[in-house]
Amino acid sequence: MQENNFLENKYDVLIIGAGLAGLYAAMNIPKEKNVLVVCKDIPWECNTFYAQGGMVTALNEADIPSHVEDTMAAGSYHNKKEAVEILSQTSLETTKDIIDRGMEFDTDEDGNILYTKEAAHSIERIIHAGGDATGRYMHYFMMVQNKHMLQKNTLVYDLLIDQGRCYGVKATVNYEPTTIYADDVIIASGGIGSLYEYNTNSRTVSADIHGICVEKGIALADMEFMQFHPTVFVDTPYARKLLLTEALRGEGAHVVDEDGRRFLFDYDARGELASRDIVSRGIFDYRRKTGKQAYLDFSMFEAEWFEHRFPNITRTFGTLGYHFPKDRAPISPAFHYANGGIECDTNGAISGMKGLYVIGEAACTGVHGANRLASNSLLEGVVFAKRVVTHLLAKETEEIEIPTFEKDYGNILHKENDEIYKQKLRQVMWDDIGIIRTTQGLLEAKNLIYDMKNHDIGRLLQLRLNTASAIVDAALSRTESLGSHYIES
Ligand code: SIN
Numbered sequence: 001m002q003e004n005n006f007l008e009n010k011y012d013v014l015i016i017g018a019g020l021a022g023l024y025a026a027m028n029i030p031k032e033k034n035v036l037v038v039c040k041d042i043p044w045e046c047n048t049f050y051a052q053g054g055m056v057t058a059l060n061e062a063d064i065p066s067h068v069e070d071t072m073a074a075g076s077y078h079n080k081k082e083a084v085e086i087l088s089q090t091s092l093e094t095t096k097d098i099i100d101r102g103m104e105f106d107t108d109e110d111g112n113i114l115y116t117k118e119a120a121h122s123i124e125r126i127i128h129a130g131g132d133a134t135g136r137y138m139h140y141f142m143m144v145q146n147k148h149m150l151q152k153n154t155l156v157y158d159l160l161i162d163q164g165r166c167y168g169v170k171a172t173v174n175y176e177p178t179t180i181y182a183d184d185v186i187i188a189s190g191g192i193g194s195l196y197e198y199n200t201n202s203r204t205v206s207a208d209i210h211g212i213c214v215e216k217g218i219a220l221a222d223m224e225f226m227q228f229h230p231t232v233f234v235d236t237p238y239a240r241k242l243l244l245t246e247a248l249r250g251e252g253a254h255v256v257d258e259d260g261r262r263f264l265f266d267y268d269a270r271g272e273l274a275s276r277d278i279v280s281r282g283i284f285d286y287r288r289k290t291g292k293q294a295y296l297d298f299s300m301f302e303a304e305w306f307e308h309r310f311p312n313i314t315r316t317f318g319t320l321g322y323h324f325p326k327d328r329a330p331i332s333p334a335f336h337y338a339n340g341g342i343e344c345d346t347n348g349a350i351s352g353m354k355g356l357y358v359i360g361e362a363a364c365t366g367v368h369g370a371n372r373l374a375s376n377s378l379l380e381g382v383v384f385a386k387r388v389v390t391h392l393l394a395k396e397t398e399e400i401e402i403p404t405f406e407k408d409y410g411n412i413l414h415k416e417n418d419e420i421y422k423q424k425l426r427q428v429m430w431d432d433i434g435i436i437r438t439t440q441g442l443l444e445a446k447n448l449i450y451d452m453k454n455h456d457i458g459r460l461l462q463l464r465l466n467t468a469s470a471i472v473d474a475a476l477s478r479t480e481s482l483g484s485h486y487i488e489s
Contacts, residue, residue, distance in 0.1 A: 010402070011036045013392065014168060014182035016156050016209065019046035020135070021360025021381035022188030023142035027101075028389040031147050036180065038154035038171065040189075040204045044139060047190050047202050047361065048381070051135025052245035052312070053118055054128035055378035057095040064088045066122055071376060074120045074275040075339075075369020076483040078222075083346050083367040087376065090383045095127070098382065103141045105129050117250040118374035120275035124250075126375045132245055132310045138378065154178075157413060157459055159185070159212050159356070162403045166356035170408060177410025181402055184355050184392055186348065188385070191338035191361040192226075192467055197430035198234050198334035200243045209362060211463025213342050214470055218350060221364040222340030223467075224474035224485040227372055228435050229336035230279040231255070231296050233317070233329055241334045244296050244313065246374045249273060251309065252300055255283065256328070257292040277371040277484040280333035284435045287332075294332070298325035333435055337361065337377060339368040339484060340474070348388035355400075357392070359384045370483020414458040421452050421461055425468060433472055437487045439479075446472045 011034050015022045018039035026037050039046065058067045067088040072079050099105065105127040106114045115124040129137035143150075151173060158170040160179070168181035189209045193201025210220060231249070233242040249255070249272040255264050267282035268274035274282075283294045298306060306325040307314045314324050322329060341364040344350050348357040348365075360381045367380055428448050432441035449472060453465045481487050 009034070009181070010168075011180065011182040013184045013186060014038065014180055015186045015188055016169065017046070017188035017190060017360065017362070018043040018143075018150060019048040019188060019190055019360060019381065020138055020142065020378055021385045022186070023139070023146050024382045025186055025188060025359060025385035025389050026146045026148045027142060028386055029148065029393070035148035036182070037146065037148055037150045038156070038180070039150070039152055040155050042152055043143060043150060045202045045204045046139070047193070047205055048135045048139045048378070050200065050202060050240070050243065051378055052132045052243055053247040053250075054116060054126035054134045054375050055095070055138070056121075056126050056373070056375045057091045057379065058088045059115070059123075059125050060092070063123070063125060067091075067125065070121050071367070071373045072369065074371050074373035076371060077369065078482060079369030080366030083365040086346050086387070087367050087380060087383050090386070091379055094379070094382045094386055098138075101145060103129070103138065106131065116247050118246040119249060119273045119279060120373055126247070126250070128247065131308065131312065132247065133312050135378065155413070156189070156209060157212075157409050157463075158407070159209075159216060160405050161216050161353070161356070162405070164352055165354040167400070167402050167405070170405070170410065172410060172413070177408060179405070182355075183400055184357065186388060187342060187356070187358040187362050188360045189362050191341065192471075193335055194239065195425065195429050195464060195468055195471075196335035196434075197426040198232065198241055198332065199239070200229055200232055200241055200334055200336045203239050206460070206464060207467035208460060208463045210342060210470070211466035214466035215463075218353060219343040220340060220470045221343035222366070222370070222474070223338075223471045224478050225339035225368070225370045225483055226335060226433070226471065227276060227337040227339055227484050228280040228333040230276060230283055230333050231331045232334035232336075234332045234334055235330065242316065244329060244331060245310075246276070248296060248298065248310065248313075254297045254300070255279070255331070256295050256297045257286065257290070258295070259292075260297070275371060276374060277486070280435055281486055283331065284333055293330050295328040296331050297328045299328070301325040335430075337372055339370065339372050340364045346384070346387065347391040348384055349391065357388045359388050370485065409459040412458055413460050415456055415461075417455070418458050418461045421455065421457060422464065425449070425452065425464060429468060429471075433468075433475055435486065437475055437485070439476070439487065442472055442476050446476065
């Protein structure tokens with residue numbers, strides 16, 4: 001086992017996060033480079049691991065304009081078109097690369113890749129693995145492929161920034177405050193899920209790095225556009241709620257009320273296959289108006305086929321007493337994905353900042369616009385990870401003199417009442433900065449967040465509150481509804 005003396009080493013590249021984006025970036029950096037990947041907990045506690053549906057790939061050159069258009073339409077044309085074109089165009093190369101390296105996506109008996117459809121895609125172009133365990137399979141594959149050192153149990157609580165340059169991070173490594181220096185730091189720490197009462201995210205995804213960015217004056221963008229997944233089983237005691245993949249609807253599952261009525265057609269002619277923001281809002285609104293429960297109905301599927309196509313869902317829900325496809329599942333929308341994030345260009349570079357990059361869900365390249373198209377996130381992870389590495393490897397090396405960084409929050413990450421405030425924050429985010437917002441609700445949330453910041457709280461809660469403030473401020477500034485930001489007058 002290699003001994004790692006963080007204090008004496010300076011890494012060429014430090015990657016914060018061991019989800020798909022972080023690991024694919026690591027995979028693309030030559031072995032000779034001194035690279036460290038860190039993650040907060042165990043490596044598989046990340047959103048990639050829980051991704052079910054699949055990864056989009058343009059089918060061929062001819063499909064690119066259609067994939068671009070589907071992505072832009074889902075994003076209410078708020079997307080940066082250049083980023084969307086890069087995403088789609090590069091998908092051909094990255095998908096091929098991953099397959100050539102040995103990743104096995106699901107195929108038919110003749111070895112042809114199977115493509116599925118999800119909401120708002122005009123054709124079937126989503127590849128999947130393990131039926132409904134695409135993220136888990138891809139994560140495992142990339143963990144095995146990664147040739148660089150990975151340090152788990154590393155909680156980053158500060159970025160070492162001086163005069164527009166990042167020199168590394170402060171973190172607890174196995175609970176010990178530690179300084180890790182690096183020539184280049186890539187943030188791949190995911191989104192903000194733990195801020196919301198109901199969410200589908202890994203418990204490690206808690207907006208810490210976004211909060212540090214707010215503190216350092218690094219811009220976040222599109223933070224009003226938080227995405228809610230329409231079909232989530234929320235009736236569990238765990239923080240992470242259980243996703244029922246969009247691929248279920250893509251394959252033909254229906255959303256019904258307790259009388260079996262497919263009410264989503266009241267909201268959009270595409271019914272269950274309208275974009276995620278519309279379906280989430282429809283379910284939320286219908287339940288609010290009628291008091292009726294919404295269900296995902298699988299009764300049209302043949303049992304053997306269902307179990308083969310969705311083995312993990314069948315198994316997981318079986319342990320909860322649901323026998324799919326016979327039983328229907330009660331559903332609610334829940335927070336799923338941050339469309340916005342740390343603002344960067346299409347190489348992951350952060351404006352005005354040297355040595356600091358961002359990729360994956362943590363980033364905002366503008367690719368998702370006001371609402372991400374289903375299954376574009378795994379693709380985004382790999383495409384922009386590859387780009388940041390290409391950019392880093394091409395840039396000239398510079399001699400770096402590390403300044404002294406005195407401040408250390410290592411001992412005050414948590415304070416006694418933090419749990420109470422964290423729970424209050426999760427509630428207020430869900431109630432007031434959720435699927436349907438009002439100006440008054442947002443103003444109340446803003447005051448509450450401000451008030452919590454003025455209590456005696458630990459650093460990690462402070463960082464969550466910084467991010468929550470950025471979301472509420474962005475939501476207040478956008479007075480008209482757009483995509484996943486819906487404001488009721
Ligand atoms: C799902 O499987 O429904 C989630 C896919 C995604 O978030 O794009």
